[in-house]
Amino acid sequence: MTELVASPGARKSHRAKGGPRLRPARVVPSIVVLAVLAVLILVPAALVALASVSSDVPRPGNVTGDLTWGNFGVLAETGTRQAMTNSLVISVVATILACAIGAGLAFLAARTDIHVPKFVYLVGLMPMFLPSYVGALAWSLLGSPNSGLLNILQRDLGLDLPLNTYSIPGMIFVFAIYYAPYTFLLMHGSMSMMGPDLEEAARVHGASTRRMLFRVSFPLAMPALIGAAILTFVLIFENFPVAQVLGSPGGIDTLPTLIFRLLNATPSRGTESAAISVVLVAVVILVTWLQKRFLAKRSFTTITGKGVRQKKVALGRARLPIFLLVIGFFLVSLVLPVLALVVVSGQTSPYMTSLSELFAPGGLEFGSYADVVASDTFRSVTGNSVIVSVVAAASGTAIAFISAYIVYRSKSVGRTVIEGVSMVPLAIPAVVLGMGLLWTWLVMPVPLYGTLAVLVVAFLAVQTSQGFRGIAASILATDRDLEDSAVMLGASRIRAITAVTVPLMKAGLLSTFVLLLMLSMRELTVPLYLYTSDTKILSIAIYDAFENGGALRQAAAMSVIYVVIMFVLSYLPRVRSGR
Amino acid sequence: MDVKIKNLSLTYGDFTAVKNLSLEIDNGESLVLLGKSGCGKTSTMRCVAGLEDPSGGSITIGDTAVVDADRSVNLSPNKRNVGLVFQSYAVWPHMTVLENVSFPLRMKKAPKSQIRAKALETLELVGLAHVAHKGASMLSGGQMQRVALARSLAMEPAVMLLDEPLSNLDARLREDLRVELRRLQVELGLTSIYVTHDQGEALALADRIAIMQDGRISQLATPEETYRRPASASIAEFLGVSNIFKVQPASPLDMRVRLAEHDLEVALDTADAMLTGDDSICIRPEHVRVASGPAPAGPNTWNGTVLVSVFQGAYARCTVQVDNGPAIDVHADVRDLAEFHQGDRVHVRLDPHHVRLLPQHAPVHDETVPVPVPQGV
Numbered sequence: 001m002t003e004l005v006a007s008p009g010a011r012k013s014h015r016a017k018g019g020p021r022l023r024p025a026r027v028v029p030s031i032v033v034l035a036v037l038a039v040l041i042l043v044p045a046a047l048v049a050l051a052s053v054s055s056d057v058p059r060p061g062n063v064t065g066d067l068t069w070g071n072f073g074v075l076a077e078t079g080t081r082q083a084m085t086n087s088l089v090i091s092v093v094a095t096i097l098a099c100a101i102g103a104g105l106a107f108l109a110a111r112t113d114i115h116v117p118k119f120v121y122l123v124g125l126m127p128m129f130l131p132s133y134v135g136a137l138a139w140s141l142l143g144s145p146n147s148g149l150l151n152i153l154q155r156d157l158g159l160d161l162p163l164n165t166y167s168i169p170g171m172i173f174v175f176a177i178y179y180a181p182y183t184f185l186l187m188h189g190s191m192s193m194m195g196p197d198l199e200e201a202a203r204v205h206g207a208s209t210r211r212m213l214f215r216v217s218f219p220l221a222m223p224a225l226i227g228a229a230i231l232t233f234v235l236i237f238e239n240f241p242v243a244q245v246l247g248s249p250g251g252i253d254t255l256p257t258l259i260f261r262l263l264n265a266t267p268s269r270g271t272e273s274a275a276i277s278v279v280l281v282a283v284v285i286l287v288t289w290l291q292k293r294f295l296a297k298r299s300f301t302t303i304t305g306k307g308v309r310q311k312k313v314a315l316g317r318a319r320l321p322i323f324l325l326v327i328g329f330f331l332v333s334l335v336l337p338v339l340a341l342v343v344v345s346g347q348t349s350p351y352m353t354s355l356s357e358l359f360a361p362g363g364l365e366f367g368s369y370a371d372v373v374a375s376d377t378f379r380s381v382t383g384n385s386v387i388v389s390v391v392a393a394a395s396g397t398a399i400a401f402i403s404a405y406i407v408y409r410s411k412s413v414g415r416t417v418i419e420g421v422s423m424v425p426l427a428i429p430a431v432v433l434g435m436g437l438l439w440t441w442l443v444m445p446v447p448l449y450g451t452l453a454v455l456v457v458a459f460l461a462v463q464t465s466q467g468f469r470g471i472a473a474s475i476l477a478t479d480r481d482l483e484d485s486a487v488m489l490g491a492s493r494i495r496a497i498t499a500v501t502v503p504l505m506k507a508g509l510l511s512t513f514v515l516l517l518m519l520s521m522r523e524l525t526v527p528l529y530l531y532t533s534d535t536k537i538l539s540i541a542i543y544d545a546f547e548n549g550g551a552l553r554q555a556a557a558m559s560v561i562y563v564v565i566m567f568v569l570s571y572l573p574r575v576r577s578g579r
Numbered sequence: 580m581d582v583k584i585k586n587l588s589l590t591y592g593d594f595t596a597v598k599n600l601s602l603e604i605d606n607g608e609s610l611v612l613l614g615k616s617g618c619g620k621t622s623t624m625r626c627v628a629g630l631e632d633p634s635g636g637s638i639t640i641g642d643t644a645v646v647d648a649d650r651s652v653n654l655s656p657n658k659r660n661v662g663l664v665f666q667s668y669a670v671w672p673h674m675t676v677l678e679n680v681s682f683p684l685r686m687k688k689a690p691k692s693q694i695r696a697k698a699l700e701t702l703e704l705v706g707l708a709h710v711a712h713k714g715a716s717m718l719s720g721g722q723m724q725r726v727a728l729a730r731s732l733a734m735e736p737a738v739m740l741l742d743e744p745l746s747n748l749d750a751r752l753r754e755d756l757r758v759e760l761r762r763l764q765v766e767l768g769l770t771s772i773y774v775t776h777d778q779g780e781a782l783a784l785a786d787r788i789a790i791m792q793d794g795r796i797s798q799l800a801t802p803e804e805t806y807r808r809p810a811s812a813s814i815a816e817f818l819g820v821s822n823i824f825k826v827q828p829a830s831p832l833d834m835r836v837r838l839a840e841h842d843l844e845v846a847l848d849t850a851d852a853m854l855t856g857d858d859s860i861c862i863r864p865e866h867v868r869v870a871s872g873p874a875p876a877g878p879n880t881w882n883g884t885v886l887v888s889v890f891q892g893a894y895a896r897c898t899v900q901v902d903n904g905p906a907i908d909v910h911a912d913v914r915d916l917a918e919f920h921q922g923d924r925v926h927v928r929l930d931p932h933h934v935r936l937l938p939q940h941a942p943v944h945d946e947t948v949p950v951p952v953p954q955g956v
């Protein structure tokens with residue numbers, strides 16, 4: 001009994017190499033998921049690429065035109081070069097400003113003895129919850145050259161400062177405000193985790209606070225800052241709605257607005273749009289690649305990850321003035337825009353020459369809300385928004401769960417491909433993907449175009465990456481032994497997933513769902529390509545109402561309601577995780 | 580039920596974690612897989628459980644072939660009726676203790692009333708009936724370990740696999756639970772494979788110990804045999820034999836060997852060692868006698884100086900630097916402790932039959948050649 005078992009006649013044809021043979025369970029789910037992702041993401045991307053070298057845009061029954069490089073001729077046109085310059089100038093300057101604001105606020109909130117640091121934290125974060133194009137719309141109410149509320153106020157006060165949000169500086173300003181939170185979040189994380197030992201070492205060796213900050217702390221935070229800057233640059237560079245809202249009245253094009261305008265021109269210049277799109281995507285990929293390299297290097301920042309107690313930097317006499325600056329930013333980013341929307345929603349006279357009119361009897365009246373809420377249009381667009389967003393968020397979470405499960409938990413073939421394809425939408429600006437989605441669903445032999453379903457499909461495509469990342473983080477944090485033990489105890493794999501893994505990932509699933517819900521509720525670019533009069537959603541209705549002028553009060557009222565919904569949505573996960 | 584593992588191989592990409600491993604476990608037997616971290620113990624166990632797909636070989640439990648790479652048989656883990664206690668406990672924090680233990684019974688579709696009774700009975704067995712309704716995340720480490728055990732016991736597995744089940748517990752608890760595990764295993768007549776890298780645990784729990792090195796089993800023997808006759812110097816070293824000295828190549832019939840790094844001859848009393856050219860002598864510290872004064876005449880009696888002497892409770896651990904020889908670890912009787920201080924001149928004496936001459940590695944068990952059973956000296 002104590003013998004090692006001999007191996008009589010062990011076969012030479014031993015399958016030591018080559019690994020286990022493929023089982024259907026390892027192939028079928030991968031293929032299904034890849035097929036879904038391909039239809040959602042790869043087909044639209046391919047159609048744009050195809051259109052850029054084709055004589056005609058894809059149409060039903062005729063996907064490809066003749067091969068041509070002529071579309072790239074559009075790149076040499078003055079208009080395109082102007083748009084490229086505008087895009088670069090706006091993105092670079094706005095990125096620098098956004099990073100300065102974000103990093104400054106992060107430093108103040110995390111590392112100084114500023115008044116009410118929790119408030120400073122919120123100030124840094126909150127602009128994120130206002131969809132940027134609503135911020136832009138509100139700022140156009142405040143700063144448009146003639147009827148802007150601030151310009152009316154200037155006239156009341158006898159001032160004449162040049163204030164015009166329909167200009168490149170105006171756009172830079174609005175971008176800087178609404179993209180500062182990204183830097184803020186990244187830097188706040190990095191600054192509050194920074195181990196105090198290096199700083200203390202500097203102090204021990206006689207450095208003053210100021211020298212310590214400039215010689216040790218800031219250089220340590222540098223990689224995080226560069227990462228944040230590149231992310232911000234990409235987001236601004238590919239942003240369509242803000243540029244559209246603020247740029248088009250003054251005839252200022254950026255690459256995204258140019259793409260959209262050319263496609264919708266009569267006659268349509270869709271293939272040239274596609275050519276510009278290719279350039280846009282190339283820039284985004286290049287810059288994202290740079291970001292990867294910087295983020296990969298970030299490990300040298302000796303972030304300890306322990307909740308260490310750090311010394312707060314004393315601001316001294318600058319404490320109050322700096323706090324006032326923070327309040328100033330709060331006013332500009334949130335209070336004034338929301339106030340402007342509220343004022344306009346209650347403003348009775350459409351043409352105002354002085355703000356005093358607002359305070360005259362009957363000058364402000366909020367009946368508009370009742371009108372809006374009671375109107376059929378509002379009800380139908382809100383209903384559409386809710387349906388589309390909930391369905392897109394739920395199915396997006398489900399797809400993300402299945403993909404991430406295959407990638408991180410299974411030995412299926414094609415795992416890395418699934419992960420790669422899930423990340424593709426990060427590199428494709430919404431304005432480009434939207435165009436591809438439009439063509440895809442016009443061409444597809446499924447009658448989806450013109451229904452709410454096509455919006456769901458589009459949202460799924462645009463948000464694949466965010467969903468995948470959210471779920472991946474959560475799945476990686478859940479010990480796989482927990483699920484395996486259920487299988488060992490007799491549960492089928494599916495049963496083990498539903499009885500153990502899903503309940504354990506409840507928080508992660510929920511927060512991904514809420515994130516996707518928020519992204520869907522605020523998405524404007526992609527639905528702009530795909531909506532029809534029957535399938536308007538809230539973001540489109542607001543944008544439309546402002547673009548077409550007309551019922552400005554109702555438009556403003558709708559925006560206020562929308563903003564309230566967005567704040568409630570972004571607050572939800574906090575309430576839950578707080579417990 | 581008995582388990583037969585034949586020519587099992589497992590690869591992760593290019594890396595082969597288990598190499599052509601064969602092993603049989605009798606019904607009701609407790610086999611311990613003992614080996615260094617990374618030698619492939621968990622991998623072997625996961626193959627038996629069905630969580631990894633072997634690239635070659637077969638495993639049979641009772642009369643059922645659960646996996647056979649050559650015949651494309653591969654029973655999924657939930658159909659194998661194999662219990663697995665994970666190192667990480669893997670107790671589900673979102674359920675109560677009772678729900679955890681009821682789970683396998685629910686999967687077996689047992690009637691409701693029976694489930695509850697059986698689960699409580701199993702909890703009783705591991706002494707946890709009083710926390711049945713607590714949330715599983717509220718338990719201590721030792722309690723979680725018992726819940727994990729109870730959960731697997733409740734399914735009445737054909738084989739029980741335990742992967743370092745005690746390694747996350749503190750030393751005291753570990754020893755208590757070790758005894759309890761052995762009691763349960765014997766009482767229930769469980770066939771079990773127990774993985775550990777702790778030799779104390781292995782000696783206490785095993786009917787047989789399989790020493791695993793580098794994806795292979797290099798010795799399979801009873802605990803006593805393993806302890807007394809390690810099959811190679813590397814196994815002896817792993818088992819805590821601290822005096823291991825390389826020797827010069829010698830003829831197998833010689834009753835003396837010369838150390839490779841010192842000018843010292845050591846007498847043996849057996850001559851049947853399998854000499855490979857890379858051999859060592861291994862001496863357990865408790866077999867060395869130490870006394871003060873110059874050495875009397877006799878085999879393996881050497882003068883030396885005490886380098887360090889440490890009180891360890893039951894014995895004193897000394898290191899003696901032999902003149903012109905190596906430093907030798909000695910476990911001296913505590914009563915002698917007072918006599919030895921650093922720098923004292925002493926002599927050490929070593930009975931030749933306590934000297935083992937061993938090859939560096941046990942002979943590799945090759946795929947096509949029937950395996951010789953490695954024997955000690």
Ligand SMILES: Nc1ncnc2c1ncn2[C@@H]1O[C@H](COP(=O)(O)OP(=O)(O)OP(=O)(O)O)[C@@H](O)[C@H]1O
Pocket residue numbers: 591594596614615616617618619620621622623776
């Ligand atoms: N999923 C995997 N992919 C690649 N290599 C792996 C994987 N799992 C284990 N290995 C490698 O296989 C070898 C054996 O691993 P295994 O977990 O079986 O070791 P072990 O003996 O259980 O060690 P320990 O005592 O540390 O648990 C190790 O070298 C390990 O690095």
Ligand SMILES: [Mg+2]
Pocket residue numbers: 620621622742
């Ligand atoms: Mg292990």
